[in-house]
Amino acid sequence: MSKKMDDLQQWIQDYDVPEAPENRMEKLISMGQSYMEGPEFNKNSLRNVFLSQLQYLPFSFWTVQVGFLMAVIAAVCLLGHFKVQLYYPLTVLAITIPFIVLLGVRQISKSNTYGMWEIEQSSRCQLVKLVACRMMIVGLFDLFFVTGILVLMSYYYQQPIIGMILYGIVPLNISCASYLVTITKGEKSEESYHLIACMVCLMIAFSFILRQQILFEVSMIWMWAVFYVSSIIFLGKAIQKYLKYEKMIGELTWNLQ
Numbered sequence: 001m002s003k004k005m006d007d008l009q010q011w012i013q014d015y016d017v018p019e020a021p022e023n024r025m026e027k028l029i030s031m032g033q034s035y036m037e038g039p040e041f042n043k044n045s046l047r048n049v050f051l052s053q054l055q056y057l058p059f060s061f062w063t064v065q066v067g068f069l070m071a072v073i074a075a076v077c078l079l080g081h082f083k084v085q086l087y088y089p090l091t092v093l094a095i096t097i098p099f100i101v102l103l104g105v106r107q108i109s110k111s112n113t114y115g116m117w118e119i120e121q122s123s124r125c126q127l128v129k130l131v132a133c134r135m136m137i138v139g140l141f142d143l144f145f146v147t148g149i150l151v152l153m154s155y156y157y158q159q160p161i162i163g164m165i166l167y168g169i170v171p172l173n174i175s176c177a178s179y180l181v182t183i184t185k186g187e188k189s190e191e192s193y194h195l196i197a198c199m200v201c202l203m204i205a206f207s208f209i210l211r212q213q214i215l216f217e218v219s220m221i222w223m224w225a226v227f228y229v230s231s232i233i234f235l236g237k238a239i240q241k242y243l244k245y246e247k248m249i250g251e252l253t254w255n256l257q
Helices: 001-013 021-037 046-056 058-079 087-108 116-122 127-157 161-185 188-209 218-254
Strands: none
Touching: 046 127, 058 087, 058 116, 058 127, 087 161, 087 188, 127 161, 127 218, 161 188, 161 218
8 A cells, every 4th residue: 555655756856847828828818808797607696796795884974974964954944044145155065075975985996905805806796886776875975975965055046957966967977087086196105195185186276266256157057067078087097097997906906016
C-alpha cells in the first residue's frame, strides 16, 4: 500500500499540467459572462431586489431624511404665511437639496466605501443591479421630498405648478449628477472630503443664482425648461458612468490595476 502511495506521489510530482489553449480560455470566459448576464443567473425579480435594498438602508438614514423634510416644510409654511418674496423659500430649499442628496449618495456608495463590494458582487444579484435599486429608492424619495415642498410653495405663492417644479428639480438633478461624477473622479480615501466640498460649492452656487429675481419672471420659464432638459441629460450620463464605475471596481482590483 505504501509503495502505491509513493508511486502516486511521484507521479503527481512528475506530471506536468498542459497549458490550456488560448481560444478555449477565451471561450470559457465568454460563456461565463453570458451566463452571468442571462436570466438563469439573475433569477431574483426586481421586486424582491427592491425590497431587500429597502432593508439595506438604515433607520437613521430615514429618520434624518424625514426630519429635514419636516423642517423644510415648516420653514416654507412660515415664509409663505408671512408672504415673503418667492426666492427666499426657494433658496432654503436649494441649499437643503445638496445635503439631502449627499446623504443618499453616501448610502448608495457604501459598498465601495466600506470594502463590502466583493461580498455583494459574489451574491446572486450583480452589484450593479443592487446599486441601481438603491439609486432608484433614494432618488424616488428625494423626488417626492422636493416635489411635495414645491407643490406646497405653489399653493402659498399662487404660482404655476410647472414653473415651481422646474425651479426645484433642476437643482436636484444637478446635485445628483455632480456627486456621482465626484465619486467616479476622486480617490476612495479622499471621497468624503471631495463630496463635502462639492456640497458646499453647490449650496453657494444655488444660493447666489436663486437670489436673481429676474430668473422668476414669466418670460424666463423657457430658459428653465432648457436648464431642466440639460440637467436630465447631465444626470443620465452621470448615472451611466457611475454604474460602469461600480461594475469596473472588481475587475480593476482583480487585475491589480
